[in-house]
Amino acid sequence: MNTVSTRAASPVTLPCPIIILGRDDKRKPHASFFPATDTRPAEKAAELMGMVALKVESDEVRSFLARLPQGKLFDSGKAFVPFVKQDLYNEIAAHLSNEDRERLEQPRAAPDTQPAEVSHPVRPNHMPDSFDKIVVGSLVLATEGRLEGWYEAKVLEVKADGSLRLQWRDYLDNPAFSRRVDQVAIIHPSYTEA
Structure with missing residues (x-):
């Protein structure tokens, strides 16, 4: 008899899995899921990386878990969030708020933030042809x-x-x-x- 009143008085909210998604500097789509045990650090990683964390709170969003790779958290606070196909990315992004969707579509860095004479290559120039x-x-x-x-x-x-x-x-x-x-x-x- 006391259990009924206890349940009504203090509802328990358990952590749920989350999906992190976003685009890299080349505008390629990335998304992965993180289990409920990693919810807080994964949310922080998403924020640090300029991505968005989507809580898996509905069956429709839960259905994406089987189609996504599991992400990995690093000691640095960032996460490994692999590439995904554009169609899957769009399906997941449809569950975000308008504000989050717009934020993800903004370029991550303005192209003219560095002086024109400064060049920072982001990858080795050598791509072998055999x-x-x-x-x-x-x-x-x-x-x-x-x-x-x-x-x-x-x-x-x-x-x-x-x-x-x-x-x-x-x-x-x-x-x-x-x-x-x-x-x-x-x-x-x-x-x-x-």
Whole structure:
């Protein structure tokens, strides 16, 4: 009999999973989910990265979880939020407030915030056009698994056995890792990120 009055007097709100989504500097869509145990740090990571956190509070939003990769939190306070297809990104963004949607569509940095004479390359210039031209400093594509996307990685070392020591280009908080040459892809030489 006391349990009924206790429930009515103090409703319990449990943490729920969240989805972080946003665009990178090149306007590519990113989204991933974080479990309920990571809700607070994931919300802080989204804010730090200029992205938006969407609470998974409805069945419709919950249905996206099976279609999204799980994100990873870093000690720096940021998070690994992989690329997703534009259509999926748009479906999720439809559940955001108008204000959050507009904020995500704004450029992350004004192009003229730096003097014109200052140039800061965001990636190595060397993109080999064949596997035998991969050297230290080359930019290649790598993946974490069959069901994961392919992301840019910088070659830190070419080992004697032909394997490569790599570092994710956009996720410097992740540790370096190794892949065989036949486990990476080369980027088409005409590709630019201007």
